[in-house]
Amino acid sequence: MQIQSSFRRSGGVTSFLFSALFIAFLMPVLVAQPAAPPLPAAQPAPGSAAHPWADKSLTPDRRASLLIKAMTLDEKIALLHGVTPGGLPRTNDDFIFPTVGYVGYIPANRRLGIPALTLADGRAGVGNGAKDVTLLPSPIAAASSWDVALMNGFGTLLGKEEWDKGTNVTLSPSIDVVRVPQWGRTFESYGEDPYFNGRMAVAEITGIQSQGSIADANMYLTMNQESSRFSADSAVDERTLEEIYLQPFEAAVTEAHVGTIMCAYVKTNNVYSCENAQVLQDFLRKQLHFDGWVMSDWGATHSTVDAAKNGLDQEMPYDLFFGAPLKQAVLAGQVSVATINDHVRNVLLPMFQHGLFDKAQPGKWTSNVRTPAHDAFSRKVAEEGTVLLKNVAVLPLAPKTAVAVIGAAGTTKPKAEGGGSSDVVAPYVISPFDGIRKRSAGTVTSADGSDLAAAANAARSAEVAVVFVRTEETEGDDRPDLKLPGNQDALIAAVAAANPKTIVVLDTGGPVLMPWIDQVAGVLQAWYSGQEDGNAIAAILFGDVNPAARLPLTFPRTAQAIPTATPEQWPGVGGHSQYTEKLNVGYRWYDATNTDPLFPFGFGLSYTTFSVANLTVGAPTPQAKVTVHLNVTNTGKRAGAEVVQVYVAHPAANGEPPHQLRAFAKVLLNPGQTKPVSLTLEPRSFQTFDTTTHKWTLQPGTYQILAGTNSRDLPLTSTVTIATAK
Numbered sequence: 001m002q003i004q005s006s007f008r009r010s011g012g013v014t015s016f017l018f019s020a021l022f023i024a025f026l027m028p029v030l031v032a033q034p035a036a037p038p039l040p041a042a043q044p045a046p047g048s049a050a051h052p053w054a055d056k057s058l059t060p061d062r063r064a065s066l067l068i069k070a071m072t073l074d075e076k077i078a079l080l081h082g083v084t085p086g087g088l089p090r091t092n093d094d095f096i097f098p099t100v101g102y103v104g105y106i107p108a109n110r111r112l113g114i115p116a117l118t119l120a121d122g123r124a125g126v127g128n129g130a131k132d133v134t135l136l137p138s139p140i141a142a143a144s145s146w147d148v149a150l151m152n153g154f155g156t157l158l159g160k161e162e163w164d165k166g167t168n169v170t171l172s173p174s175i176d177v178v179r180v181p182q183w184g185r186t187f188e189s190y191g192e193d194p195y196f197n198g199r200m201a202v203a204e205i206t207g208i209q210s211q212g213s214i215a216d217a218n219m220y221l222t223m224n225q226e227s228s229r230f231s232a233d234s235a236v237d238e239r240t241l242e243e244i245y246l247q248p249f250e251a252a253v254t255e256a257h258v259g260t261i262m263c264a265y266v267k268t269n270n271v272y273s274c275e276n277a278q279v280l281q282d283f284l285r286k287q288l289h290f291d292g293w294v295m296s297d298w299g300a301t302h303s304t305v306d307a308a309k310n311g312l313d314q315e316m317p318y319d320l321f322f323g324a325p326l327k328q329a330v331l332a333g334q335v336s337v338a339t340i341n342d343h344v345r346n347v348l349l350p351m352f353q354h355g356l357f358d359k360a361q362p363g364k365w366t367s368n369v370r371t372p373a374h375d376a377f378s379r380k381v382a383e384e385g386t387v388l389l390k391n392v393a394v395l396p397l398a399p400k401t402a403v404a405v406i407g408a409a410g411t412t413k414p415k416a417e418g419g420g421s422s423d424v425v426a427p428y429v430i431s432p433f434d435g436i437r438k439r440s441a442g443t444v445t446s447a448d449g450s451d452l453a454a455a456a457n458a459a460r461s462a463e464v465a466v467v468f469v470r471t472e473e474t475e476g477d478d479r480p481d482l483k484l485p486g487n488q489d490a491l492i493a494a495v496a497a498a499n500p501k502t503i504v505v506l507d508t509g510g511p512v513l514m515p516w517i518d519q520v521a522g523v524l525q526a527w528y529s530g531q532e533d534g535n536a537i538a539a540i541l542f543g544d545v546n547p548a549a550r551l552p553l554t555f556p557r558t559a560q561a562i563p564t565a566t567p568e569q570w571p572g573v574g575g576h577s578q579y580t581e582k583l584n585v586g587y588r589w590y591d592a593t594n595t596d597p598l599f600p601f602g603f604g605l606s607y608t609t610f611s612v613a614n615l616t617v618g619a620p621t622p623q624a625k626v627t628v629h630l631n632v633t634n635t636g637k638r639a640g641a642e643v644v645q646v647y648v649a650h651p652a653a654n655g656e657p658p659h660q661l662r663a664f665a666k667v668l669l670n671p672g673q674t675k676p677v678s679l680t681l682e683p684r685s686f687q688t689f690d691t692t693t694h695k696w697t698l699q700p701g702t703y704q705i706l707a708g709t710n711s712r713d714l715p716l717t718s719t720v721t722i723a724t725a726k
């Protein structure tokens with residue numbers, strides 16, 4: 001159907017046609033008629049006879065029940081689909097993402113005092129063309145900090161700016177496990193480990209929801225590729241779904257109590273996510289007891305009756321299936337009023353829980369929301385998220401070092417963010433050249449890299465050459481391969497040949513191949529690092545900040561040495577992507593197949609050094625919680641942070657990957673300092689999903705506990721015996 005292809009964001013013919021259509025016909029309308037702000041909800045006296053659901057002393061559930069009783073069928077259906085902000089016409093053919101105003105909108109119901117729902121994107125800052133907002137580093141950068149407090153601050157800043165823009169539903173975070181390293185939305189996610197993604201999701205969602213706006217965990221489920229994303233099918237077995245892909249969502253629902261979930265474009269086992277009873281009902285409602293609402297991704301609704309019966313609560317952004325067709329289906333007896341009431345309750349409950357009926361939201365889309373503190377936090381995230389991958393006695397730089405800054409990403413075209421719906425209008429972007437020039441006390445020259453000989457000359461005349469390279473990752477497109485695009489590999493090789501003190505800075509959203517790795521002295525993975533790009537990288541290069549980030553996904557040595565190297569796996573054959581690697585996602589596959597990664601999951605260097613020692617493992621509690629203790633020491637000469645990581649290896653009979661991350665902690669240490677670290681392994685660490693009973697089951701047996709500083713450096717081992725299954 002035509003609308004599906006219209007949702008493409010960038011790249012490709014469809015998007016070009018859309019841009020053309022947009023510029024020709026709708027831009028003038030949008031500019032002339034900006035989106036209407038949300039209508040103010042009527043504010044009846046609390047508990048008044050007319051609006052008894054306004055009584056704050058009642059439970060959200062009771063308030064929802066009272067309100068549902070008062071609603072007409074039309075009023076109920078109005079809550080189950082979006083409308084065009086600003087009242088623009090809507091047909092299959094003219095779908096355009098509003099560039100002004102909320103990307104999803106449900107008008108207020110004045111009769112009943114139901115506030116408008118105002119939805120905006122926000123993976124790395126308020127999206128959808130909002131002005132005067134902070135451009136944060138991409139979520140993958142924030143996740144690389146391995147610092148849940150920082151990620152909570154990321155969510156808090158985002159939630160605050162969204163709320164102050166009048167947004168009461170923030171379409172973030174994106175928590176899918178990165179299965180395919182070429183995935184075009186890797187930069188929007190947290191990486192390849194389900195447990196790790198769960199920790200980050202809880203931290204970010206809690207932050208967003210602390211500011212008033214309801215968070216939205218997306219994209220549910222198996223949204224692991226952009227290739228043919230409107231029709232791709234993820235063919236994946238139940239155990240893998242449960243143990244890998246569902247895990248971050250489980251954490252988001254059960255620990256962070258996320259208010260909304262966005263069902264994805266793709267199919268899971270041949271059924272579209274937004275009408276998939278297993279995905280929406282069995283997993284989400286029956287297993288996880290999710291009590292919020294499921295909205296479709298933009299254009300991911302494909303039916304009326306199936307979607308309504310199988311668990312979709314709200315169609316976004318329009319009413320193609322859940323407007324008049326849903327009313328007709330109810331009148332024809334195909335969808336029961338009880339089902340409609342369930343959907344309405346799912347929408348109303350988080351609205352009551354998050355106080356949307358009880359507090360005014362003074363913010364408007366045009367409000368100025370950025371603050372100096374937010375700018376500073378954006379820089380902090382970029383500094384804390386930059387991973388030092390290689391350093392052969394070159395970093396940190398002395399202040400007077402003569403530096404050549406090379407490459408467009410370092411000079412004329414800084415790469416601060418990825419493409420697609422996460423796009424943020426940056427208030428400014430500090431280029432690496434400007435950041436370095438500001439910080440340096442020496443000569444700083446530049447070359448944009450378009451001419452290899454000129455770049456080599458610049459490198460030759462400096463003490464150190466810093467080459468900035470980039471990928472153009474975006475929603476809507478997977479990368480064709482893992483190579484740096486264009487002539488960038490040749491650029492690095494030419495610069496490294498001219499100056500052995502060459503440092504490569506990777507402004508990429510995911511892993512790239514590094515054929516030049518042995519020729520360069522240093523490598524920094526800076527991701528897409530937001531508006532403070534140049535200041536943050538300068539702080540790292542000159543050692544004002546000691547790098548403390550770790551990779552949240554594996555960097556492979558070759559294109560073939562990845563878990564999803566066959567076309568059957570990605571992008572799929574005949575529309576089906578076979579998840580034959582099963583549980584062996586990310587580092588699990590490298591370990592299971594004895595494949596050497598270029599840089600392993602959890603890896604990152606520092607300007608100091610650390611050691612870990614004295615692992616002790618406590619006796620399991622009756623529920624199978626296990627406490628692990630160890631010591632971590634800063635063995636170097638400057639303060640720095642190590643990320644202690646604990647992995648669990650199941651007994652072979654359990655059929656699990658070799659070892660899996662189950663706990664981690666970031667520890668700040670002064671030179672010579674030792675700190676004890678205590679970590680708790682949750683019962684889930686010792687469970688597997690039983691596909692006969694369809695339940696998580698604790699498996700008695702002896703488990704190995706491995707501790708260290710990345711998935712391939714786990715020098716401390718011990719065991720724990722789990723006696724009985726509870």
Ligand code: BGC
Pocket residue numbers: 007009097103121171218297298421
């Ligand atoms: C994206 C979502 C986004 C939505 C609204 C979709 O194309 O997949 O992540 O929230 O558009 O912009």
